[in-house]
Amino acid sequence: MFGFLKGLGVTLSQLPRKKVTLQYPDVMPEWPERFRGVHRFIPELCISCQQCARICPTSCISLSGARDQNKKMRIDTFDINFEICILCDLCTEVCPTEAVLMSDTFEMAKYTRDDLYLDMHWLYENELRYEKNHPERFAAAAEAVEAAAKAADEAAPKKAGDA
Template identity: 70%
Template sequence: MLGTGLFKGLAVTFGQMTKKKITLQYPEERPDFGDRFRGIHEFIPELCIVCHQCARICPTSCISLSGTRGDDKKLRIDTYDINFEICILCDLCTEVCPTEAIRMTDQFELAAYSRDDLYKDMNWLYENHKQHGSYDQLQAAKRQAQRDQAAAVSANKGDES
């Protein structure tokens, strides 16, 4: 009986050894996440209109923000903090943001020794935008889509005439 179990175990082991490896040598190798991966946010202060929609929809109330009205009557963001101790990376805040000032990135490394370190402010989130943000790629893709659409429309007009 012992011999049968041993051979069964060895068969499983050798079977696994010949399979394609799916583990990565993290952190030297990093996973390639899909476009819709919901990682830690990027925030672009100049796009924020201080509408509070992100904070209102957040199910865990982990966003706090404040802004002031300038001489031109426009609201500008002063502080924007996310408490990643309770953020569940649900994406709702980015869904409702009318200006795409807040978006998810593929960044996922948040390990810290102190809970206080999990409060991320506007500067940190903006730095995350510069390092891991997808906003610029998104705008480039939108511009490309508009160019493609314009080219298709002018090609259609050429076919009709």
């Protein structure tokens, strides 16, 4: 009897609390900014340095690039095999230009293994989707860059005056 009342007490104590259950997939979760979902990729930022492919512990990134007419390295192909990617985030950590980043895309159920090879067009579309869904994150980043540039501008004359 005591056990029953104890259990009932726990149940009743939960009734006024805020519900945490989501009606997924009708209601999508709002993941935090540092959520490690499937990658997004910005081809024009990639310098084909191979650092992401070298650090990848499962060797699931394959890419190729070449120098353009301005002698700058440009990416030609960039594929990730999500059959073996463990979403460890190492590739985005080492990328010097932030061409590859994590996103909040997480629904990756497929009928064939081949469908888990995603190329740079899919990854770039994922970047566009991410930008569209999170304009506030890009605005905050732009504001931070602007503030840093302003602070650098303000510091420059002082340094020149000091010299």
